[in-house]
Every structure is written in C-alpha cells, then in structure tokens.
Amino acid sequence: MSPFILICVFVVAFLLGYRIISNVPSLLHTPLMSGMNALSGVIVLGALTATTLAGSPLSVLLGAVGVALAITNVFGGFDVTHKMLRMIEGKNRQKRARPELLDA
Amino acid sequence: MDATAYNSIAGILTLAVLYGLHLMSSVKTAVRGNLVCALAMSAGIMMTMYKDHAFASPVLCTAIAVGMVFGLFLSNTVKMIQMPQLVAFLHGLGGGTAAFVGLVILLDIGVANAFERVSACLALAAGMITIAGSFVAAGKLHQLLPQKPLILPGHGILANAILAVMGAAFVMHAFALDTLALFAVFLLFTAGLAFGIVFTMRVGGADMPITISLLNSLGGTSSAIAGFAVGDPLLIAIGGIIGSSGFMLTRIMCRAMNRKLVSILLGESSVALGAQDPAASVSSAPIAPKPADGENKAASWLTCAGKVIIVPGYGMALAQAQHRIKQLADMLKGRGASVSYAIHPVAGRMPGHMNVLLAEASVEYEQLLEMDAANPLFAEADLVLVVGANDVVNPAAMEAKDTPIYGMPILRVDEAKRVIICNYDDKPGYAGVENSLYRRDGVILIQGDAASVLERLIAML
Structure with missing residues (x-):
C-alpha cells in the first residue's frame, strides 16, 4: 500500500478513536487505559511479520522477545481489564442480590 | 493470503475494536466491549500468523506461549x-x-x-x-x-x-x-x-x-x-x-x-520553587496525634450529618483506607444519611485511580461523582470527609495567584459547612502549597494514617 493511504488510515483511526473514546466516563478511565494496554499488544503483528522476514539468528531472537512482550500485553491487559470491569459492574449485581438474600 | 483479503479483514477488525470501545462508554456494556476488543485482537493475531506462516515456527509459538503465561501471571497477581x-x-x-x-x-x-x-x-x-x-x-x-x-x-x-x-x-x-x-x-x-x-x-x-x-x-x-x-x-x-x-x-x-x-x-514541574521535599510528607514519621477531642468532635459531627460527601485522594490509596471508608459510609447510611463520593480527575496516580479502588471496596459506581457534578453539592452538604486529598481541595488554587496550582479546578470543599480532613500530616501536598483549609472554622484536621483514623472514628460511632 502506498504511504499516502497508510497515513490516511492512521489519521482516520486517530480521529474516529478520539470521537468514540471521548464518551468514556472518567469512572472507566483506568479500565480504558488497561484496555489500551491490551490493544497496544497489536504490535505483535509487526513483530511476527518482521521476525518471519528476518534472516540472522539475532534478529529472530529479538523478534521473538518482542512477540513474547507484546503477547504479555494482550493477555495481561485484557484479563486485568475484564476483572476490573466486573468489579465496577459487580455492585449492581450484589445490590440486586441483596434483597433476595434478605428474603432467604 | 492476498493483500485485498487481508486489508478487508483488517478493516472489519478495526471497526470491531471501535465498536468495543464504544461499548466501554457505559458501565453496563463495558465488560462486553472489552470482550469484543479481545476477540477482534485474537482474530487479528491468528490472521497475521496464518499470513506469515508463523504457526510453523517453533520459536514464535514458544514466544507466544511464554507471553501468554507471563501476561496471565501478571493479571492474576x-x-x-x-x-x-x-x-x-x-x-x-x-x-x-x-x-x-x-x-x-x-x-x-x-x-x-x-x-x-x-x-x-x-x-x-x-x-x-x-x-x-x-x-x-x-x-x-x-x-x-x-x-x-x-x-x-x-x-x-x-x-x-x-x-x-x-x-x-x-x-x-x-x-x-x-x-x-x-x-x-x-x-x-x-x-x-x-x-x-x-x-x-x-x-x-x-x-x-x-x-x-x-x-x-x-x-x-x-x-x-x-x-x-x-x-x-x-x-x-x-x-x-x-x-x-x-x-x-x-x-x-x-x-x-x-x-x-x-x-x-518541555518539562516544567508543578512543584513550587523552594517547596519542601514532596516525598517528606509521605515518608516522615507521623506527628504526635492531635488531642482526642478532635476525633470526638468529628464523631459527633458524623452522627448528626444528613448529607455527607467523601473526597478521596492518594492518601486513601497509600493507607488502603477504601474498605474503612465503605464501612463508615455503610454505618452513616444505616443511620439514614445520604453518602456520595466526589472524585477529582487527577486524584491518585492515574486517570480513574480512585474509582477503581472504591469499586474494589464494593462502593456502588452510581455514588461516584465527577468534579462538575459534585461541586454544586458541597454548599448543601452537612459534612465533607476528606481522606488523603490535599492539592485537589486547596482553596489556594482560586486565591493565591503566585502558586503553581493557581487556576487549577478544585473540589469546592471550602463551601461546605463542616469538613473533617483525615490526612497524614498538615504539610503541603505535592505542589508544595500551604492548604488554608486546614485552619478554617468548621474544619477538623485529624492527622495520622487514614485507615487507623477511620477505624477509631467507626469505633466511636
């Protein structure tokens, strides 16, 4: 793809992302940030491509370390975001559950 | 895989991620939003691995396994x-x-x-x-x-x-x-x-x-x-x-x-020139506790307050006092008081830090108010309880032109009738600016570790 199109992709993604993310309330800013951590593991795509293209063992090693680090982001980030969101949301469930507990 | 197919799938996955982030704008749908993002991401990784024939590479597969284990280890500990x-x-x-x-x-x-x-x-x-x-x-x-x-x-x-x-x-x-x-x-x-x-x-x-x-x-x-x-x-x-x-x-x-x-x-710091070492306010030994009558008075104020607003700050995080706050709030609510929490955007060490800690202590998110929503309520509140917050409630931000925090929007705790402040000491906060709130009428400053101060207050109620 031509550099021009690639730059357009970046600009459009940036602007769309900005619009959508502006609606996230400050209550959810920490989960938003850790979700972004997880998404930033997307660099694993670059690392995979670069490593498969690389020739020297040193480059393959560097690339593999990069893949491991990025995958850490993906799994750690999404999992911790999930836990946090469940925690924030969880109170509602508890609140709903409480009257039932009292009835019992 | 040819380029057109890859680019089309990439476009779809990007839209999926944007949709997931859109779901993150409400607490009720946020969990689903995160899952949508995670699925889109996994699909993207799979697709790239397929495109680059990475499944055949033992090195890359090992790297992915290592990353998975390490990531889940981090998120679970x-x-x-x-x-x-x-x-x-x-x-x-x-x-x-x-x-x-x-x-x-x-x-x-x-x-x-x-x-x-x-x-x-x-x-x-x-x-x-x-x-x-x-x-x-x-x-x-x-x-x-x-x-x-x-x-x-x-x-x-x-x-x-x-x-x-x-x-x-x-x-x-x-x-x-x-x-x-x-x-x-x-x-x-x-x-x-x-x-x-x-x-x-x-x-x-x-x-x-x-x-x-x-x-x-x-x-x-x-x-x-x-x-x-x-x-x-x-x-x-x-x-x-x-x-x-x-x-x-x-x-x-x-x-x-x-x-x-x-x-x-360009690297300007928000610390006042000649300000004392900001770390000192955290690390120095606690000052001898104030006479207990401050705490007695605070307890009596808590007993008769109908509308209470709690203002948490980084001190709450340091003292891990969020569970005590929740306990106190439950007691007050049991006596018929209304309790809400006012959260400044930069309270804590990252965006949304206070919200997550309070959520950990099972505080309902509906009670957490953003600054703009909370500020009109301070004047009507019977009592404001500040726990480990300093600069974000410092009236100097409105009054003292020559201080680094001048112009910073603050929580208008100064408008409340009665204020109880549970801070570690009476030293200035991170910005190094004296807090005039400490010496106002209708304000009790209780110094010491926030968790133990709250524990004593709870015992007195």
Whole structure:
C-alpha cells in the first residue's frame, strides 16, 4: 500500500478513536487505559511479520522477545481489564442480590 | 493470503475494536466491549500468523506461549493498588516491542524506500522513549525508585541536547554511508533510552497521571509508526486508536491541573520553587496525634450529618483506607444519611485511580461523582470527609495567584459547612502549597494514617 493511504488510515483511526473514546466516563478511565494496554499488544503483528522476514539468528531472537512482550500485553491487559470491569459492574449485581438474600 | 483479503479483514477488525470501545462508554456494556476488543485482537493475531506462516515456527509459538503465561501471571497477581505501575509497565512492553521491530527492520530486513526508512527510525526512537519512560514511571510507582522528582542541573538543556542527537542520527541514517547508518541506529537506540529516562525522572506525585497518559499515547503512536515500516494497515489503525485515547486522557488530565501540554513536554514541574521535599510528607514519621477531642468532635459531627460527601485522594490509596471508608459510609447510611463520593480527575496516580479502588471496596459506581457534578453539592452538604486529598481541595488554587496550582479546578470543599480532613500530616501536598483549609472554622484536621483514623472514628460511632 502506498504511504499516502497508510497515513490516511492512521489519521482516520486517530480521529474516529478520539470521537468514540471521548464518551468514556472518567469512572472507566483506568479500565480504558488497561484496555489500551491490551490493544497496544497489536504490535505483535509487526513483530511476527518482521521476525518471519528476518534472516540472522539475532534478529529472530529479538523478534521473538518482542512477540513474547507484546503477547504479555494482550493477555495481561485484557484479563486485568475484564476483572476490573466486573468489579465496577459487580455492585449492581450484589445490590440486586441483596434483597433476595434478605428474603432467604 | 492476498493483500485485498487481508486489508478487508483488517478493516472489519478495526471497526470491531471501535465498536468495543464504544461499548466501554457505559458501565453496563463495558465488560462486553472489552470482550469484543479481545476477540477482534485474537482474530487479528491468528490472521497475521496464518499470513506469515508463523504457526510453523517453533520459536514464535514458544514466544507466544511464554507471553501468554507471563501476561496471565501478571493479571492474576496484581492488586488494585498496583494498577498504576502495571499499566505503566505494560505501556513499556508495547513501546519496547515497537523498538525491537524497528531494530530488526533496520539491521536485518532492510528498507525498500525513504518512507520505510524514516518510519523504522522513528519507531525505534519513539519505542525506546516509551519503554525507558514507562519503566522509570513504573519503578517510581512501585517504589523501587525514589518517588520524588529528580531534577538534574541543566535538565532542560540536557533533554534538548538528547533530542538534537536524535535528530542528527536521523539525518545520518538518511544520507550517510552504510557504516555510519549502523552508528546512527546505535545513536537512536541510546538517545531514545536516555530521553525516556531524563523525561520521566523529574516526574512525581500529581504529575504522574499526565505522564502515564502521555506514555500511553506515545506507545500507541510508536506501534502505528512500526506499522508504517512493515506496511500493516491493522497495526496502523489500532496504533492510531491507542494514540488518540492516550492523547484524550492527557488533555483531560492537563485541563484538570490547569497545565499546558507544551509546558509538560518541555518539562516544567508543578512543584513550587523552594517547596519542601514532596516525598517528606509521605515518608516522615507521623506527628504526635492531635488531642482526642478532635476525633470526638468529628464523631459527633458524623452522627448528626444528613448529607455527607467523601473526597478521596492518594492518601486513601497509600493507607488502603477504601474498605474503612465503605464501612463508615455503610454505618452513616444505616443511620439514614445520604453518602456520595466526589472524585477529582487527577486524584491518585492515574486517570480513574480512585474509582477503581472504591469499586474494589464494593462502593456502588452510581455514588461516584465527577468534579462538575459534585461541586454544586458541597454548599448543601452537612459534612465533607476528606481522606488523603490535599492539592485537589486547596482553596489556594482560586486565591493565591503566585502558586503553581493557581487556576487549577478544585473540589469546592471550602463551601461546605463542616469538613473533617483525615490526612497524614498538615504539610503541603505535592505542589508544595500551604492548604488554608486546614485552619478554617468548621474544619477538623485529624492527622495520622487514614485507615487507623477511620477505624477509631467507626469505633466511636
């Protein structure tokens, strides 16, 4: 793809992302940030491509370390975001559950 | 896989991620939003592995397995109080990978044209800044490094000099011979590393939320730049989204501290000149507890208050007092009082820090008020309980023109009839500005560890 199109992709993604993310309330800013951590593991795509293209063992090693680090982001980030969101949301469930507990 | 198919799927996955982020704008749908993002991401990884025949590579499969185990280990051992350093650490990993990708391209694969060359160089430099800066920030938050801002003589000049070296390395790589190109890569690597360290070491305390947001943005942008170098539209799009998210959070944090983004990039600190060591207010021994009559009076105020607003700050996080706060709030509610929480955008060490800690203590999110929603309520409140917050409630932000916090929006605790402040000591907060609230009528300052103070108050009720 031509550099021009690639730059357009970046600009459009940036602007769309900005619009959508502006609606996230400050209550959810920490989960938003850790979700972004997880998404930033997307660099694993670059690392995979670069490593498969690389020739020297040193480059393959560097690339593999990069893949491991990025995958850490993906799994750690999404999992911790999930836990946090469940925690924030969880109170509602508890609140709903409480009257039932009292009835019992 | 041909390019058109890849690009179409990349477009669909980007839309899926945007939809997931859209779901993140409400608590009720946020869990689903996160899952949508996770699914889109897994699909993207699978697709790239298929495209690059990475499934056949034992090295890459091992690397992925190692990353999975390490990632899940981190997410299952981290405590909510450690969230800021985990987030900073993970920013660093993302940036570091972008730097590695830049390195591999420059040293091994080679570049096809000037665009790829510039992109690979930029990815290397920006990635190194992100990893170095994030690790210093995470080290400070984890208290492996000294918390106080470390400012070298001629700090600004040094930072600019490093940037100049970086610029020179770019030019060198673009125009010079092969031998010098290798040297230029080395320069970019070290200059990025050095700038990240120099930039973050002078940051502490209340400047941390801005720095973390900024590193978030930089990490995303360096991923996108690495995407330019390898020509991957999905990587570029997601990198751009992360960059915009970090940028938006940085702007919110800047506004909440009345600071300009440019001045932060140039490295001005929000600490007053000649201010005492900000770390001292955290690390010094507690002052002898005030006479117990302060606590008795506070307890009697709590008993007769009908409308209570609680203002948490970083002191609550340090003392892990959120569970005690919840306990106290439940007792007050049991007596028929209404309790809500007013949260300043920069309270704590990262955006949304207080919300997560209170959520950990099972505080319902409906009771958490943002600054704009909370400020009109202070005048009607019977009682405001400040727990470990200082600069964000300091009236000097409105009154004292010559202080660094002047103009910063604050929670209008000064408008409340009665205020109980549970802070560690009566020293100025991070910004180094005396808090006149402490000496006003209708204000009780109880010094000491917030958790034990609250425990005593609860016992008295």
